[in-house]
Amino acid sequence: MSLALRDLRSKSLLPGTSACPGCPENMAMRMVGMALGNDVVMVVVAGCSSVIQGIGPKNAYGYPVLNIAFAAGSAAASGMWRALRQRNKDTTVVVWAGDGGTADIGFASLSGAAERNENFIYLCVDNEAYMNSGGQRSGSTPHGAVTSTTPEGKKENKKELLFLMLDHHIPYVATASVGYPHDLIDKLRRAKNIEGFRYIQVLTPDPYGWLFDPSRTAEVAKLAVQTCYWPLIEVSHDKVTVSNESLHCLKKETRRPLRDFTSLQGRYKRLSEQDFQELEKYVDYLWDRISKLMD
Ligand code: SF4
Numbered sequence: 016m017s018l019a020l021r022d023l024r025s026k027s028l029l030p031g032t033s034a035c036p037g038c039p040e041n042m043a044m045r046m047v048g049m050a051l052g053n054d055v056v057m058v059v060v061a062g063c064s065s066v067i068q069g070i071g072p073k074n075a076y077g078y079p080v081l082n083i084a085f086a087a088g089s090a091a092a093s094g095m096w097r098a099l100r101q102r103n104k105d106t107t108v109v110v111w112a113g114d115g116g117t118a119d120i121g122f123a124s125l126s127g128a129a130e131r132n133e134n135f136i137y138l139c140v141d142n143e144a145y146m147n148s149g150g151q152r153s154g155s156t157p158h159g160a161v162t163s164t165t166p167e168g169k170k171e172n173k174k175e176l177l178f179l180m181l182d183h184h185i186p187y188v189a190t191a192s193v194g195y196p197h198d199l200i201d202k203l204r205r206a207k208n209i210e211g212f213r214y215i216q217v218l219t220p221d222p223y224g225w226l227f228d229p230s231r232t233a234e235v236a237k238l239a240v241q242t243c244y245w246p247l248i249e250v251s252h253d254k255v256t257v258s259n260e261s262l263h264c265l266k267k268e269t270r271r272p273l274r275d276f277t278s279l280q281g282r283y284k285r286l287s288e289q290d291f292q293e294l295e296k297y298v299d300y301l302w303d304r305i306s307k308l309m310d
Contacts, residue, residue: 025049026077034067037229039219039236040140041067042193044076044111047138049196050203051107053077056095060088060112060121063147064140085120088112089128092135100134107207108135114155115145117216118174129183132211136203139176139214142221150224157244158297159290160282162224168285172297178304180214181250187213189249193220194236198247198258205251218245226281235279242276243298246305255308264302265309273298 027048034041040063047055057078059065068076083091088110096108112121117139125137144162145151152162154174161168180188187209191199199217206213220236222229239245240260247258263269273295277283286294 026053027051027055029075029077031069031073032067032075033069034063035223035229037222037232038063038067039142039193039221039232040064042196042232043138043140043199043217043219046193046196046199047109047111047203048077050200051109051136051207054105055107055109056081056099058083058088058092058095058108058110060110060116061085061147062113062116062140062145063142064111064113066147085116086124088116088121089124089133089137092137093128093131093133096134110135110137112137112139113146113153114139114141114143115153117141118154118176126183129180129185129212129214132185134211136206136213136215139216140219141176141216142219142224143173144221144224146221146224158293159286160225161285162282168283168290172293175301176216177246177248180216181308183212185212185214186210187215187249187251189215189251190218190246191215192218192236192240192245192247194218194233194238194240195247195258195260198260202249205249209251224282226284227279231279235276238271238276238279241271242273243270243302244273244276244294246301248305250308255305257305257309265306267299267302270298 025048028044055078057080059082065082068074092108092110143156149163151164156169157173159168187206189202243264247261249256
């Protein structure tokens with residue numbers, strides 16, 4: 016039976032956050048509540064969400080929250096789950112981290128916890144730069160994107176966390192986008208029922224860093240998927256599933272033009288023809304590797 020999103024309302028996000036209008040992180044936080052319910056503890060790695068939630072005791076997140084430094088999210092969650100197990104509690108432990116806290120500064124503790132197959136869900140909310148501290152490039156920023164530290168456009172490609180995490184042989188790895196709430200909610204629900212380390216990377220297009228109108232967050236999040244820049248994929252105990260919304264990406268001929276995604280965003284204002292081709296090559300590479308996973 017399919018459910019309307021309004022039937023899934025939860026108290027994961029209370030009114031009065033200090034997020035910018037059109038914030039994709041708030042969208043994702045609502046979906047987490049819809050999927051996981053209220054028996055959750057949240058380890059929030061430094062980033063916009065550390066600020067959005069407000070100042071205690073009037074926290075806008077409907078969960079107990081441990082705010083933690085960039086490098087320590089996975090280490091803290093490992094201890095948190097062990098402490099809950101000692102008390103026979105079945106609470107879901109979730110790490111909520113941005114791309115900087117995942118791909119760069121937090122990667123050591125993330126990799127260590129994944130290798131130990133610690134029992135929590137790691138959510139990377141990927142807005143492809145350090146948005147909370149001024150929009151600096153991260154390892155997850157794509158080629159050609161202008162950030163406050165790459166004023167001419169980044170010269171390197173995005174670090175591909177999807178494949179890095181698959182190489183840790185954990186039970187569950189998935190990607191999702193806030194443009195497709197049902198897909199994200201379904202993945203979170205499946206992840207909740209799996210034991211061990213679960214990694215989900217959610218695309219959260221940021222109107223302020225990506226330079227598009229805040230009313231268009233969901234549209235940009237959808238276009239990323241439709242143009243195959245962002246895959247919707249799940250690997251659960253080695254079973255690879257590409258979501259229906261991404262199936263057309265498996266063949267180059269059926270992909271929507273990448274320009275439909277890049278042209279809406281000011282961060283690509285310096286994109287040369289050569290840079291654009293580099294981005295297209297990245298998309299080809301991504302889907303070649305996903306196709307090979309499915310063989
Ligand atoms: S900078 Fe981006 S992620 Fe941070 S609060 Fe604003 S919209 Fe949300």
